[in-house]
Amino acid sequence: xxxxxxxxxxxxxxxxxxxxxxxxxxxxxxxxxxxxxxxxxxxxxxxxxxxxxxxxxxxxxxxxxxxxxxxxxxxxxxxxxxxxxxxxxxxxxxxxxxxxxxxxxxxxxxxxxxxxxxxx
Amino acid sequence: xxxxxxxxxxxxxxxxxxxxxxxxxxxxxxxxxxxxxxxxxxxxxxxxxxxxxxxxxxxxxxxxxxxxxxxxxxxxxxxxxxxxxxxxxxxxxxxxxxxxxxxxxxxxxx
Numbered sequence: 080x081x082x083x084x085x086x087x088x089x090x091x092x093x094x095x096x097x098x099x100x101x102x103x104x105x106x107x108x109x110x111x112x113x114x115x116x117x118x119x120x121x122x123x124x125x126x127x128x129x130x131x132x133x134x135x136x137x138x139x140x141x142x143x144x145x146x147x148x149x150x151x152x153x154x155x156x157x158x159x160x161x162x163x164x165x166x167x168x169x170x171x172x173x174x175x176x177x178x179x180x181x182x183x184x185x186x187x188x189x190x191x192x193x194x195x196x197x198x199x
Numbered sequence: 200x201x202x203x204x205x206x207x208x209x210x211x212x213x214x215x216x217x218x219x220x221x222x223x224x225x226x227x228x229x230x231x232x233x234x235x236x237x238x239x240x241x242x243x244x245x246x247x248x249x250x251x252x253x254x255x256x257x258x259x260x261x262x263x264x265x266x267x268x269x270x271x272x273x274x275x276x277x278x279x280x281x282x283x284x285x286x287x288x289x290x291x292x293x294x295x296x297x298x299x300x301x302x303x304x305x306x307x308x309x
Contacts, residue, residue, distance in 0.1 A: 114298075123202065124237070124245065124288050124300040138296040174244060184292040185235035187256060189244040 081105040081188045083175050088193030095165050095197070101158040101175030101190055109133075109153035112178040114186065115160045117171035117195075127173070128160065142168070165197045203228065203289055203301035210307040211279045219304045221272040221289030227299055229270035233292035236265055236274045239303075240285045248287075249274060276306070284308045 087099040099115070115127040128139045128149040137149055148161040158175050172194050176186035204222040211217040221228065221236075228234055234252045237245035247256050249265035252272065262277045272291070276283055289301040 116300075123303040124290070125202075126290075126298040126300065129296060129298075136296075140297065179247075179250065183250070184231075184233045184298050185247060185250040185290070186237075186245075187247050187250075189246075191244050 081177070083177065083188055083190035085173065085175055085190045085193035088173065088195045090196045090198065091165055092199050093166060093197055096161070096163045097165065097195060099160040099162065099173055099175075099193055099195070101160075103156045103158065103175075103177075106177070108151075108156040112181070113151065113158045114176050114178060115149060115158075116174045116176050116186070116189075117169075118174070118192070119168070119171040122171075125171075129178070130158070162195070165195075167197050169195060170197050171195060201299070203291060203299055205287075205289060205301040205304045207302070208305045208307065210309055211276075212309045213279055213281065215279050216275060216277040217279060217306065219274045219276075219287055219289075219306070221274070221291075221301050223270050223272070223291055223299070225270055227270075227291040227293040228267065228272050230294070231292045232267065234265065234267055234272040235290045236263075236272075237288045237290070238283075238285050239288065245288065279308055281308050 082104045084102045114129045146164045150159045172192040174192045177188040179187040236249040239245045252267045253265040293299045
């Protein structure tokens, strides 16, 4: 069965960095586009970044452009999010999610999320 | 990339039907038939309920249905059950490879 397991979250000071990982299993990871989506405490969902199946096409939401970097290693079935210059407003649960197909823009599998807290 | 607008809360009694609206703009909901709906129980990951406005993934109850008119999409849940109590989020493609979500609606089953 499809599984997505995030890790790497934690408490970090403003201005700090964190690298999130998402381990995928149960499907051919290299065939799918992947995204990171976050949810601030008590708030709604916010799409953060997307990466194509080969890793050649990448997009970011405006609030994270220039600070976050998405990447993937298809040999390791893993997705990553390098987060730099973190701010209090980046505090959220971060989910990795599989896009259901090519250019369909909906997500059929989600991980359980990893908590990122940015606080001094 | 403004969030789509959803009511903060809706409620209904078991067996009733409820509808959750999702208001967007001509740049997102109004331009693409790429509206999705997700259900999220407390402490859990979101679950895909509806995609491409009105399609249901395998395994999702036919009590859930979606529609769209102009810049507003809607999710209808018929035959309300206690287990439907959850948060519901809409999303839409917004061009340039971006996705925008709604602020979420808390459904209470009375």
